[in-house]
Amino acid sequence: MDGTKIMKKLNIAIVGCGFMGRTHSNAFRKVTNFFDTPYQPVLKRICARNGEKAGAFASRWGFEGVETDWRKVIDDREIDLIDIASPNDTHAKIAIAAAKAGKMVMCEKPLGRNPAESEAMVKAVEDAKVANMVWYNYRRVPAVTLAKQLIDEGRLGRVFHYRTKFLQDWTISTDLPQGGEGLWRLDASVAGSGVTGDLLAHNIDTALWLNGGIDEVTAMTETFIKTRKHSLTGKEEPVKIDDASAFLARFKNGSLATFEATRYARGHKALYTFEINGENASILWDLHDLHRLQYFDHRDEGRLRGWKSIHITDADHPYMKQWWVPGLQIGYEHSFIHQAADFLASLGEGAKTASPTFREALATDYVTAAVLESAASRNWVKVH
Amino acid sequence: MDGTKIMKKLNIAIVGCGFMGRTHSNAFRKVTNFFDTPYQPVLKRICARNGEKAGAFASRWGFEGVETDWRKVIDDREIDLIDIASPNDTHAKIAIAAAKAGKMVMCEKPLGRNPAESEAMVKAVEDAKVANMVWYNYRRVPAVTLAKQLIDEGRLGRVFHYRTKFLQDWTISTDLPQGGEGLWRLDASVAGSGVTGDLLAHNIDTALWLNGGIDEVTAMTETFIKTRKHSLTGKEEPVKIDDASAFLARFKNGSLATFEATRYARGHKALYTFEINGENASILWDLHDLHRLQYFDHRDEGRLRGWKSIHITDADHPYMKQWWVPGLQIGYEHSFIHQAADFLASLGEGAKTASPTFREALATDYVTAAVLESAASRNWVKVH
Amino acid sequence: MDGTKIMKKLNIAIVGCGFMGRTHSNAFRKVTNFFDTPYQPVLKRICARNGEKAGAFASRWGFEGVETDWRKVIDDREIDLIDIASPNDTHAKIAIAAAKAGKMVMCEKPLGRNPAESEAMVKAVEDAKVANMVWYNYRRVPAVTLAKQLIDEGRLGRVFHYRTKFLQDWTISTDLPQGGEGLWRLDASVAGSGVTGDLLAHNIDTALWLNGGIDEVTAMTETFIKTRKHSLTGKEEPVKIDDASAFLARFKNGSLATFEATRYARGHKALYTFEINGENASILWDLHDLHRLQYFDHRDEGRLRGWKSIHITDADHPYMKQWWVPGLQIGYEHSFIHQAADFLASLGEGAKTASPTFREALATDYVTAAVLESAASRNWVKVH
């Protein structure tokens, strides 16, 4: 950033001040410290139903003001961009209204609770021709971005296998209620689904990006804890989300895949991994050590073939030139900063979109829908 | 072993002098150096169609004699035990004849090429009431045996997930023919199936042992290289084995599983892994570092929870007291020695069987058959 | 942080806008987003000789103003705190002047270029009774802080061994000049010493904190590349810094230690590791995976003893409650944020110091001086 250059302001309203409200706020607040961007994000409004909580959040993150009704920020002519970080059941209505009001729209993943919602969202932003993006942040972990580069350079050759999982263990206890503060992910009416939409959506987005489209799937899901107290009714009620979800898939490029996500894998907090096996090379990545990429190249000299653990902290690794010096790792939150930087850069280039767009994210929803349908019907299901 | 004790001789004929002929010969040759056994194995005959090769093998391993027709060793009244290490298409006929002749029978896995063959083999040994065992050797890797102990002690609590794979990359080249020296595994008429019977059979045997019966499966298989030159006809012919096989399963205990095997996972030579997630603890093992067991115990103090890498070389680890000193690892071949030791010990106790018996191994064949049926029918299939 | 609370402002001037200027600016800019602090840091002035560079830096980080003469910010009555992030040869004069002016003083490590400078700095802040702190940031990596807690709780028992190294490889090329932009660390007149003061100082600070005082040392140093072009003279001149430094030590608690640092360890970027072996337990940490702590407890059940890899991302790990959710790692820069948070908290409690103070940091300088003396004299040297 040239100190003398005057950046255009981009006025942002974020809806939601939970976990994702924090990651997004942090991204907008830090991005210009590390990246040269054509726009200066301004944290104009934080919007949340609980005004007290929103006020504290605004104070902590430096928002200029607070709203408790998201319609107000959409009506606010000063606002350029609506960033949706609220629970899944709010995504569609806010995004559609925002697009109709001509605002740029960002949305936390998954797009809608189901393809119908998501299709309406895509239509809205495309009709309105507004910039839009979904926060599938893992694409911007530097190791994952490097994986994408290696694939695009053709280093893997024909791909035979894709293998991915997302393992957590935080809902094993029967004491957790469904719904309420931080627990809406257990309430199917709010979340849409369980781990399929929450975790597998990440695995699928990355997979589609790295390995192309999925043709068909066969799936199984399970709800291990059958009833939980509901936060609204206060009563023990059937749990309708999937606690675990796994599926086999065939990609359009002929490769086979296994996908699995669960919140019942004792010992794993957020173990998102993927591995791709190509004719010439293989790649493996693991969120628990997100600053490393494992790479095997069969073209290496025979005696010296092996899996290489690449410490992704050098200036020639994606995004890393902007950070510290070689050997010093970054963390989870940086993926959001990178995504914000790329979005702002795309705006500077006059683009109305930055990847993944709403339309790209819709492709993930078609896969999650096929997974849930297959789990219910016990058949192979073609992806839309 | 007490130096003054006279051990009873156990006269053995091994059929087959390939890879498995070597592992079995080595097991019988070394077992009494390290274990106190009630019987002294005697390498009486090696039997293989190629007499020259058999002769060299006999000389190298100290067999007293050579046969080229397996019927001769079955007819030989001096022989106590027939050990089958020849290709899969010979298992049933040799085992059945041996049992009828009243010999003890050991068989390399898988038992038969399909459940029909295997059932006949089970009937034969049970009718004849002869000692019998199948060489699912991985049960006797000390780390795997320790896993079994931990499970039997109830340390995992309710099991939610079982996750296993067996990854190789040795058949990626189109140059390999099907059939012939060391390559009969690519010929479906000899092998029965591809990776399902060759690799997944190991995953399944261990899984049934550790986690109980499997209820149903949905599977997919693939043959990536569609034709290969056949060693007998010399012509390019369709490949009928499965190069890759993956399935989802539900265990009778309610846990969900993913299984996958392939010979097209670039960078992996014999990466057999399994992971079990229980309510209280999880276990992970990996053949590429077979001397370690990974263990996570949720009952550990919160701040200090983590995956423990247990170096399985201490005297209180299964089988390890017989080997070297702590810190010094053993390898692949030792699992066969342990299995031989356990078999001999069971004989000493008057048992007619040692685990896994033919009947136990049949259970694995029912699962592999269900997998192949599901892959063909594209339906969930109940395991017999 | 309660949104309605009015925090007191703390006006800060940072001297130096290189690598460390960035880490400190980032710390002050982010600390209140994540920690509840009694003071709100205000980035009042950035001070650097190159006004243009300082201006760009100010713009990027949101400093209110720029100075090119550090004396001006010391004279500025609005400034509460002088934070020194400039090359080592400036530390003493700036710190002493700042203390005399009654400012709080923070200083990037090492304190001075030698104990004489450092002693004068300690005297200055103690005479002036001003708050002071040295940025030995690795103490605040959560895994390292947890190590400290475990030691303080007496979990290790009698300590036998301390083993630490800091390995880099960035100066192997003969093309690097000594001095100039980012390369003053190769110029002994500016840096004081080579890896001894730059890298080993970190190892020593952590060691003194975790394991108490060092009694005596025997050391060797080496300069592998004997001459380099000097940035000021433009001529090839003798290199006077140490490229590598290693020493044996005896701690006052009776434990033995090995220390090593180098910039010639091909393949390592910033591999700072330490391991402590106690009678009952051992600890190992590694900067390349800074979000993990390895822990071995001999009191574990015999069969299940092993090194545990603790993923330091849970709410009950030091500092981690303030960040994301379990499983999501933080990075290098966060150690500075934690240090800023602790400093601000200590101010709120009325303390004039936060650890490590100038006096504590002086202890490290006594060790580095003994190391350099021993390397020169080839004798064991008692630490002052």
Place this chain on the structure above:
Amino acid sequence: MDGTKIMKKLNIAIVGCGFMGRTHSNAFRKVTNFFDTPYQPVLKRICARNGEKAGAFASRWGFEGVETDWRKVIDDREIDLIDIASPNDTHAKIAIAAAKAGKMVMCEKPLGRNPAESEAMVKAVEDAKVANMVWYNYRRVPAVTLAKQLIDEGRLGRVFHYRTKFLQDWTISTDLPQGGEGLWRLDASVAGSGVTGDLLAHNIDTALWLNGGIDEVTAMTETFIKTRKHSLTGKEEPVKIDDASAFLARFKNGSLATFEATRYARGHKALYTFEINGENASILWDLHDLHRLQYFDHRDEGRLRGWKSIHITDADHPYMKQWWVPGLQIGYEHSFIHQAADFLASLGEGAKTASPTFREALATDYVTAAVLESAASRNWVKVH
């Protein structure tokens, strides 16, 4: 091995039937099963003071006879080779007598208890011109042999650093007596020294082999437990061995080194590691995962540089063609088998020696002597 070929017999007497008696017996018993050798080792005599123990050992390992006086096997004209696996205080007298009797001599490491003994041993075998070898077995771990090949091929370039340690924890208890069954290593009169001769000797042998001669050292040693009950006197007596030993060294090639060995590193059983940093590449190996070699090559493409974990189980890795199939690891004992194979091969080529010879092993003793002298004198000491 060609089955029709008649191998010459090599009649062996092994002295000592403890831990090393077992590893040597196993090596001679298995070597011809896996390697084509010009000689067939015959286990002619086991010799140990305790006749009963020797008898049991003979029975277990198939020795033809037993002796309780080592002089008898030296006088036995049928014996070709004396292999010394008894405690250190017996090495010199047996080896010298054997050489004088014209026998080939193998000796477990270290050669003598001190250079004077070792020099006499070297003189004896060289005067007698008999084949001789010392069992520094780690040279024949395939990963270590591969490291040697890579170095000899010049892949590392100029070497800057050598870093090695051997960590154990088995003597931390005060309950262990000095001397007696399996504990003679704690009795200085038998062992010569503690970890310096027992463990560091391995580190040094490998280092001299891989990195050339050592010029000078500065060392420290420590005895943490000062008195132990002596097995002969039954009384608590001063412990005269070193429990821990560390030294800094300068190699003749200009590289710097750190060496450390201890039996007080809680959590490590036999953690022998070495790392070599060259201008172009680095190598790291670890006995706890002896089937892997870590390799970093700076000439790799920048973005893809990393430490490669090479699973040393392929046919093009040293010795591995003789074992199983790729992916299946071997263990500790195999290093002895490889050494036996190489010795037999060298005999077949008419050589009187196989590496490391007594003379080569003497070089290690000069280093250990310098280490002990430096620890006593607190000075840098030149290696003889």
